[in-house]
Amino acid sequence: MLNGKVALITGASRGIGKEIALTFASYGAKVVVNYNGSKEKADEVVKEIEAMGGEAIAIQCSVADYEACGNMVNEAIAKFGKVDILVNNAGITKDNLVMKISDEDFDAVIDTNLKGTFNCIKQLYRPFLKQRSGRIINMTSVTGILGNAGQANYAASKAGVIGLTKSVARELATRGITVNAIAPGFIATEMTDAMTDAAKQAVLSQIPLGRVGNTKDIAETAAFLASDKAAYITGQVISVDGGMYM
Numbered sequence: 658m659l660n661g662k663v664a665l666i667t668g669a670s671r672g673i674g675k676e677i678a679l680t681f682a683s684y685g686a687k688v689v690v691n692y693n694g695s696k697e698k699a700d701e702v703v704k705e706i707e708a709m710g711g712e713a714i715a716i717q718c719s720v721a722d723y724e725a726c727g728n729m730v731n732e733a734i735a736k737f738g739k740v741d742i743l744v745n746n747a748g749i750t751k752d753n754l755v756m757k758i759s760d761e762d763f764d765a766v767i768d769t770n771l772k773g774t775f776n777c778i779k780q781l782y783r784p785f786l787k788q789r790s791g792r793i794i795n796m797t798s799v800t801g802i803l804g805n806a807g808q809a810n811y812a813a814s815k816a817g818v819i820g821l822t823k824s825v826a827r828e829l830a831t832r833g834i835t836v837n838a839i840a841p842g843f844i845a846t847e848m849t850d851a852m853t854d855a856a857k858q859a860v861l862s863q864i865p866l867g868r869v870g871n872t873k874d875i876a877e878t879a880a881f882l883a884s885d886k887a888a889y890i891t892g893q894v895i896s897v898d899g900g901m902y903m
């Protein structure tokens with residue numbers, strides 16, 4: 658499904674990003690495994706892909722750093738000759754009630770989740786224009802659609818990602834480049850492990866399909882959006898949330 662394609666996946670050392678990296682590789686893509694702090698885990702993802710007979714490289718870069726994103730794109734192109742697919746998956750939470758959110762925690766979440774997505778798109782904008790093709794998949798969240806008490810910074814960043822997705826989709830549509838977002842619901846990863854049992858139960862009661870999602874649910878959607886099968890889909894937010902938002 659992705660034979661011959663090169664995919665750059667941010668935050669691919671763990672969780673959803675790791676699953677996307679492994680899934681894309683299983684469909685024949687060469688993968689750039691971006692990470693920020695988890696070098697050993699990123700190297701492990703590369704090893705897993707190589708063990709499958711695939712090709713991958715791990716690149717450290719905080720997506721919040723625009724120049725570093727440029728260096729990462731250059732390194733990826735030097736290694737694989739091009740980038741076809743950008744998955745902006747890197748994300749963080751710093752949950753609190755508004756009155757307790759510090760300036761630093763507000764900025765950190767916006768800088769990683771929203772600005773980081775913008776940074777990577779901007780650094781790949783010209784290469785995508787030049788090749789007159791490209792796929793951009795941005796990770797938003799059900800929280801960016803519905804809002805969530807205690808997650809104002811995170812919800813704002815993810816709602817921002819939706820506006821960014823639609824705007825860039827309109828800018829690049831005539832160039833054969835599609836831009837879509839995936840809005841996961843409650844997916845079992847280290848991010849959600851951090852929640853209390855009570856909070857998890859509360860969310861579970863809001864999921865019509867009655868189960869927590871797994872990383873594969875998101876990775877297969879991303880693979881579809883990255884493939885030729887999704888050539889006529891752009892500017893969309895695909896909810897993969899067990900029906901939480903409908």
Ligand code: NAP
Binds near residue numbers: 667668
């Ligand atoms: P996770 O398990 O906490 O993993 C986060 C990933 O992002 C890690 O690979 C981490 O890399 C990377 N990362 C964090 N800051 C970064 C930065 N500045 N630069 C580059 N990479 C950075 O999270 P997850 O649950 O897989 O979530 C992945 C995405 O899905 C996020 O955007 C999240 O908001 C979204 N999402 C998740 C859920 C859910 O239920 N899990 C629901 C809705 C949306 P290092 O370890 O190397 O720092």
